[in-house]
Amino acid sequence: MIGFTWFVPLVKLVSGESPRVQLAEFGKMVGVPAVAFILFLGLWHIGAAKVVTSLGQVPGPVQVYEQAGGLIDEHYQEREKAQAFLERQEKRNAEKLAKNPDAKVKIRPYTGKETYFDQILTSLFTVFIGFLIASIIAIPAGIVSGLSDTLYSALNPLIQIFKPVSPLAWLPIVTMVVSATYVTADPMFSKSFITSAITVTLCSLWPTLINTAVGVSSIDRDLINVGRVLRLNYFTTVFKIVIPSSIPMIFTGLRISLGIGWMVLIAAEMLAQNPGLGKFVWDEFQNGSSSSLGRIMVAVLTIGILGFMLDRIMLVMQKAFSYDKNAVVR
Amino acid sequence: MEKYLNIDHVSIEFPTANGPFKALDNVSLKIDKGEFVSIIGHSGCGKSTVMNIVGGLYQATEGGVILEGREVNEPGPDRAIVFQNHSLFPWLTAYENVDLAVKSVFKGKKSTKEMKEWVDHNIALVHMSHAKNKLPAEISGGMKQRIGIARALAMEPKVLLMDEPFGALDALTRAHLQDSLMEIQTELNNTVIMITHDVDEAVLLSDKIVMMTNGPAASIGEVMHVDLERPRKRLYLSDDPKYNHFRSEVIHFLHERHAKKVA
Numbered sequence A: 001m002i003g004f005t006w007f008v009p010l011v012k013l014v015s016g017e018s019p020r021v022q023l024a025e026f027g028k029m030v031g032v033p034a035v036a037f038i039l040f041l042g043l044w045h046i047g048a049a050k051v052v053t054s055l056g057q058v059p060g061p062v063q064v065y066e067q068a069g070g071l072i073d074e075h076y077q078e079r080e081k082a083q084a085f086l087e088r089q090e091k092r093n094a095e096k097l098a099k100n101p102d103a104k105v106k107i108r109p110y111t112g113k114e115t116y117f118d119q120i121l122t123s124l125f126t127v128f129i130g131f132l133i134a135s136i137i138a139i140p141a142g143i144v145s146g147l148s149d150t151l152y153s154a155l156n157p158l159i160q161i162f163k164p165v166s167p168l169a170w171l172p173i174v175t176m177v178v179s180a181t182y183v184t185a186d187p188m189f190s191k192s193f194i195t196s197a198i199t200v201t202l203c204s205l206w207p208t209l210i211n212t213a214v215g216v217s218s219i220d221r222d223l224i225n226v227g228r229v230l231r232l233n234y235f236t237t238v239f240k241i242v243i244p245s246s247i248p249m250i251f252t253g254l255r256i257s258l259g260i261g262w263m264v265l266i267a268a269e270m271l272a273q274n275p276g277l278g279k280f281v282w283d284e285f286q287n288g289s290s291s292s293l294g295r296i297m298v299a300v301l302t303i304g305i306l307g308f309m310l311d312r313i314m315l316v317m318q319k320a321f322s323y324d325k326n327a328v329v330r
Numbered sequence B: 001m002e003k004y005l006n007i008d009h010v011s012i013e014f015p016t017a018n019g020p021f022k023a024l025d026n027v028s029l030k031i032d033k034g035e036f037v038s039i040i041g042h043s044g045c046g047k048s049t050v051m052n053i054v055g056g057l058y059q060a061t062e063g064g065v066i067l068e069g070r071e072v073n074e075p076g077p078d079r080a081i082v083f084q085n086h087s088l089f090p091w092l093t094a095y096e097n098v099d100l101a102v103k104s105v106f107k108g109k110k111s112t113k114e115m116k117e118w119v120d121h122n123i124a125l126v127h128m129s130h131a132k133n134k135l136p137a138e139i140s141g142g143m144k145q146r147i148g149i150a151r152a153l154a155m156e157p158k159v160l161l162m163d164e165p166f167g168a169l170d171a172l173t174r175a176h177l178q179d180s181l182m183e184i185q186t187e188l189n190n191t192v193i194m195i196t197h198d199v200d201e202a203v204l205l206s207d208k209i210v211m212m213t214n215g216p217a218a219s220i221g222e223v224m225h226v227d228l229e230r231p232r233k234r235l236y237l238s239d240d241p242k243y244n245h246f247r248s249e250v251i252h253f254l255h256e257r258h259a260k261k262v263a
Helices: A007-014 A019-049 A061-099 A116-147 A149-162 A168-182 A191-217 A220-230 A234-272 A277-287 A292-320 B045-055 B094-106 B111-127 B141-154 B171-188 B199-207 B239-257
Strands: B005-016 B019-033 B036-040 B060-066 B159-161 B191-196 B209-214 B220-227
Touching: A007 A061, A061 A116, A061 A292, A116 A149, A116 A191, A116 A234, A116 A292, A116 B019, A149 A191, A168 A191, A168 A234, A168 B045, A168 B209, A220 A234, A220 B209, A234 A292, A277 A292, A292 B045, A292 B111, A292 B209, B005 B191, B019 B045, B019 B060, B019 B220, B036 B045, B036 B199, B045 B159, B094 B111, B094 B191, B141 B159, B141 B171, B171 B199, B191 B199, B199 B239, B209 B239
Parallel strands: B036 B191, B036 B209, B159 B191
Antiparallel strands: B005 B019, B005 B060, B209 B220
């Protein structure tokens, strides 16, 4: 499985298979990246100490590690508080009911502030919804325009114009449109969530759309001809021939889209005040305490690691769905 | 008597930037039921174009193709095609590739069980039962082409069209597949049109060899009946003067007379 390739030489080493070769292999897979990482930490440590801002010294790896610990502690404290609140409420309600069985009891949710982990989950959920909407639009649109030259030439200029637009340019428009159209007494989602998700959608549509269209239009003519000989109708052709053969390209597009969506999301959350990682960074920046820069650095690393994990998940899916298991995908 | 397959004064032009390009000019050919016909000629002479017109993938500009009294104007399973590079769906196993064809052709005509048996039968016919659950990427080129043939045969075509079916294979594999094809042909007696540029292959397999002149505006140069007795054995034939006569006739045509036109 992906990410566990370093394991292979280790196992071979244990089983006594040409120890020298396996050690060299292990060193290349684990040793070299480890040395590079330690080198990076050292440079960061030295470099950070030389820069002093109005919020104090730029945090080095040690301070960032401390802040990460602090954020985790805060999470558990907040969870304990919530637990205590719910217990108190339950006890109070039970007492009330014991006195008077007909009494109306109120159950209120705990409304403490979100912890760092809540914010991570919010971000992941928002990017997932935005990406999902984008994929639902982009894959069918890509397939249809890949099959029809006319449609492709009709859509191509629009795609090329909207593709490079920054999420920050979309955001005000999306905000206004959402405020004007999403008016309900009991909203299921907050407006900031919808605004962020739609902004993600608008920016992550294009890679999937373009890659799908290219994948579809480059299908082997003979395969299409086989479909013609069998007199398959349009839908059967699409589902039996077009989609399976363009799956690798579709996934290439989806991976790029998800990467872009994740980057866009942070910016969108900052401006839309959707309670995710973007808002966390912005709030810490506004907060301006001595620990702020360290906490922002934690967020930077979190964003990076999560983005990397999302990409790996897409890669695993690409390999699972693609017919060519031997294709080198990285 | 009306012939089984009648290619009647077919011409085709392709539009290009420099005006229309005439690939075929006035091609006429009559084929009997159960006849094995090879079309041979230099590359670019329009052999494949003839086959694509019969297959319905291209439309003739003039003239037309009549199969069993009906005009051909679109592709269909009654004119199954074996493509040069097998054209199996790479995401389906050998069995599933044949199954897809059988399901689209016999839906509503055969029961699920009958269809399953029919797929297995055709795979057995090309000696591929042992590898029917493998993906195309996991089997050799010759095996892929066997499955390609099984898929075409499974459509029960009135005419089997083969576009240089063994062109991409090495000589030994090619010989094996030719033998298999002769064996199948003895059993099923299909009407076959095969495009080839291999002289031995054409003489060995065909009842009739159609030699085409060079393009542009290619047409039929000569038609030769190969009345060698069947079953034909590759080993004996190499010493057979009749066989060598046919062979040299084709070679002479290809190297000397290919530009000559027969009205």
